[in-house]
Amino acid sequence: MSVLEVRNVWKSYGKLIANEDVSMDVKEGEIVALLGPNGAGKTTLVKQVYGEITPDRGEIRVLGKKPGDRHVKKLLGVIPQECEPYGDLSVWDNIYYMGKLKGVEKDSIKAKGEELLRELGLTGKRDTLARELSGGLKRKTLIAMALINDPKLLILDEPTTGLDAEGRREVWKILLDMKKQGRSMLLTTHYLDEAERLADRIFFLNKRVIDQGTPAQMKEKFADWYEVIDYTNGKVYKVKGEEELKKVVLGLRGKFEVRMPSLEEVYLEVIKSE
């Protein structure tokens, strides 16, 4: 079952077309990543999904309803781009008031809020003002705020931008744990390793959908070569096709490594072919 369906969506700002006939979907329990260069229309698309702006043409259904629907808003968790928790409120108050805004019962906010503090390692920061938090802890607070209503679909616009390597890994772990609990997610990212690590499916977007599939399918489709590294002499061979690969490998005498192209290399191929 799809929790999100985007059908033939067009969105322009004046004469500038940001989304051109975009169709995509997110299935239950799936993480879908939108990948594309700057200005590709990723944020424009997710804003339409959470109802901040409306499509010029086409249709979006979130959990079977229109994005602006009050019922739907209660079932969504959103972390917009460049968003921060409210600096003059404590971590707990940020979470609490977001729960109130989403119409969650007081007792549920307390129970769920405590659970999220524990899960996200924020218990010790409960009463700290958000403006005093590090970037990573601010992001975790936003995640807790987005999860306070136990959303069916979580929308994350560049969830780890600005975080250090450790912070990114912490956020990845949280998102993968949430996936294990059956949550669906739509995320945008510029980090190809992030998409590869998290996403079940990827949509390459550049105003329109260029292609879509699992990271493995995308690699197979756009990168039909292997890299063989011969550790005995440090040489690197770029080999096309399995038959050729077998020949090269059989000819090697010492330690070697066979590497598939990374998603980054695939991405560059896709963008180049545009």
Ligand SMILES: Nc1ncnc2c1ncn2[C@@H]1O[C@H](COP(=O)(O)OP(=O)(O)OP(=O)(O)O)[C@@H](O)[C@H]1O
């Ligand atoms: N409110 C707006 N008014 C006018 N143009 C806009 C507005 N918002 C976005 N745009 C333009 O629409 C295009 C798509 O922008 P959008 O932010 O959706 O892309 P993006 O893929 O999210 O980019 P980035 O990766 O840089 O965040 C860009 O050319 C941008 O300048």
